[in-house]
Amino acid sequence: MAPDETKLQRPTGVLQRAPSGHLGPEYKRNDEKPSATVSTKVAHENVTILPQTPQLIALLTMIRSKTTNRADFIFYSNRINRLLVEEALNHLPICGVSIMRAGEAMEQALRECCRSVRIGKILIQRDEETSRPRLFYDKLPEDIRDRWVLLLDPMLATGGSALMAIDVLLGKGVPEERILFLNLIASPKAPPTSPSDIPRSAS
Secondary structure (H helix, E strand, O other): OOOHHHOOOOOOOOOOOOOOOOOOOOOOOOOHHOOOOOOOOOOOOOEEHHHHHHHHEEEEEHHHHOOOOHHHHHHHHHHHHHHHHHHHHOOEEEEEEEEOOOOHHHHHHHHHHOOOOOEEEEEEOOOOOOEEEEEEEEEOOHHHHOOEEEEEEOOEEEOOHHHHHOOOOOHOOOOOOOOOEEEEEEEEOOOOOOOHHHHEEEE
């Protein structure tokens, strides 16, 4: 007897491919994966962007992902800070100056590369009445004018605090060409319109 033809008919509807055995519990669809973050080119000659290696692109992507937890954010940020410091260490002798308080987050990376490095402090806050940056405190190495200065500030928004910190260093006798501004994340509108306002920097 011939088999019942109705039992040989395939079910109607869309056929779905079985998931691959290599997907695993951490699998995400393409539309759920974070897009890669690449540093934006800056039109100023005295601004140096770190080479956009696969490592750096991955690190930047992780710190900008909203799914990255606090511990991982700190870990990946510290790794980028170290890459910035290692790039700046092409100039010796050096000292560090952190713009408080955010800049202090970059001091660990500097000390890991130069254990006995001197680090100064500059505290700048916004004046509530004028909304302009105001210098509250500075403590800098006595021989700072004879050194390359790594100015540390991971976040650059309007650039007001950074420019004031640069003015403080210039007032202490540091040549402009010896100021290296190390920055992790910057607003596209942050750099001033005049390239002469920006010291040579790594960001």
